[in-house]
Amino acid sequence: MAARTTPVVLSFARTPIAKFRSSFAPLTAPQLGAHAIKSALSHLSSSSDLTISEAYMGNVVSAGIGQAPARQAVLGAGLPPSTVCTTVNKVCASGMKSVMLACQTVALGRAGSDAGSIIAGGMESMTNIPHYLPNGRSGTALGHARVLDGVIHDGLWDVYNDQHMGMCAEKCATDYNISRDDQDAYAVESYNRARDAQARGYFDEEIAPVSIPQRRGDDVVVSADEEPTGVDLDKLPKLRPAFLKDGGTVTAANASSLNDGAAAMIVSSEECASERGVTPLFRIRGYGDAEQAPEDFTTTPSLAVPVALENAGMTLDDVDYHEINEAFSVVAIANMMRLGLDHDKVNVFGGAVAIGHPIGMSGARIIGTLYNVLKRKGGAIGCASICNGGGGASAIIIERLS
Numbered sequence: 001m002a003a004r005t006t007p008v009v010l011s012f013a014r015t016p017i018a019k020f021r022s023s024f025a026p027l028t029a030p031q032l033g034a035h036a037i038k039s040a041l042s043h044l045s046s047s048s049d050l051t052i053s054e055a056y057m058g059n060v061v062s063a064g065i066g067q068a069p070a071r072q073a074v075l076g077a078g079l080p081p082s083t084v085c086t087t088v089n090k091v092c093a094s095g096m097k098s099v100m101l102a103c104q105t106v107a108l109g110r111a112g113s114d115a116g117s118i119i120a121g122g123m124e125s126m127t128n129i130p131h132y133l134p135n136g137r138s139g140t141a142l143g144h145a146r147v148l149d150g151v152i153h154d155g156l157w158d159v160y161n162d163q164h165m166g167m168c169a170e171k172c173a174t175d176y177n178i179s180r181d182d183q184d185a186y187a188v189e190s191y192n193r194a195r196d197a198q199a200r201g202y203f204d205e206e207i208a209p210v211s212i213p214q215r216r217g218d219d220v221v222v223s224a225d226e227e228p229t230g231v232d233l234d235k236l237p238k239l240r241p242a243f244l245k246d247g248g249t250v251t252a253a254n255a256s257s258l259n260d261g262a263a264a265m266i267v268s269s270e271e272c273a274s275e276r277g278v279t280p281l282f283r284i285r286g287y288g289d290a291e292q293a294p295e296d297f298t299t300t301p302s303l304a305v306p307v308a309l310e311n312a313g314m315t316l317d318d319v320d321y322h323e324i325n326e327a328f329s330v331v332a333i334a335n336m337m338r339l340g341l342d343h344d345k346v347n348v349f350g351g352a353v354a355i356g357h358p359i360g361m362s363g364a365r366i367i368g369t370l371y372n373v374l375k376r377k378g379g380a381i382g383c384a385s386i387c388n389g390g391g392g393a394s395a396i397i398i399e400r401l402s
Contacts, residue, residue: 327387
């Protein structure tokens with residue numbers, strides 16, 4: 001691929017990931033997105049003279065946010081009104097698909113040295129997703145009115161089989177003979193890895209602290225992910241199953257949590273970066289999507305990864321480290337089994353079970369964390385993959401450059 005159409009990432013930033021109904025409760029998803037975008041831009045030298053022509057931002061549940069969430073985030077970050085904006089919804093893969101769309105724009109030559117660079121990322125405030133009154137417009141003539149939780153209805157529900165997506169995780173555990181003990185052990189390891197990475201300051205270069213105004217007194221500054229230290233691991237084996245009451249294996253602790261956060265990166269062409277004197281963080285070598293039956297979405301990353309590798313002209317043997325989004329512990333376990341991966345090379349700084357999973361953000365977050373892992377571990381090639389509701393998954397291959 002020519003330098004003019006080879007996509008590279010120039011900078012990356014994310015907010016800390018906040019617990020549900022916690023520090024970020026006063027902030028909307030676009031406000032979180034604006035902070036991530038502004039922070040990603042601030043990493044670039046003012047002398048680079050980069051222009052931003054377009055933006056793709058993932059967001060899963062947009063109810064109650066107001067129209068055009070990506071547009072709100074972009075203008076909130078101070079970018080000019082001429083910036084073209086698109087909000088992307090591919091459920092949990094939204095943030096990654098946004099990056100892939102940015103890469104396609106570059107590959108088509110629509111973001112060359114004259115056209116400018118592209119914002120890509122994702123954002124979600126699961127705390128602020130509203131409840132719905134489905135009969136509110138037509139009215140309820142008599143009797144009780146039903147209220148739906150938008151988080152569950154539009155974010156976490158398998159509409160094809162009318163069940164919580166946690167039931168799909170239970171199916172995966174049965175299909176691959178993954179026990180409750182296996183999932184709990186995986187979750188404990190995810191927490192331990194995330195806590196260790198946090199204690200060593202590994203996430204500091206990813207995170208842009210968020211200052212939250214208070215009614216009285218000084219602003220509260222959130223500078224670290226809240227989830228890793230929010231669980232008593234000694235209690236984890238004692239938790240009841242969350243979805244399948246009789247014989248279930250998936251619990252609130254060995255699944256990812258509900259969270260708020262945003263991530264953004266600047267995607268450009270290799271030619272544009274060179275002409276502007278910007279050293280890219282990493283090159284996007286390939287990407288791909290896959291789909292299968294909705295109830296089997298948990299293992300679709302194992303189908304998307306080979307597509308991305310083929311697109312990159314690589315094999316699994318070329319990949320130094322993987323990020324597999326931990327929607328549930330069983331997702332990472334099953335996909336490692338199907339792909340034949342060593343856990344020592346997967347989610348080495350912990351994953352969504354421990355760090356958190358703001359559903360519109362995570363696909364972008366794991367790309368940035370993957371680069372962080374490659375940089376600190378001396379790796380060259382990384383693969384990030386994420387499943388999404390409806391049976392899909394996306395995967396992306398990156399090559400560290402700096």
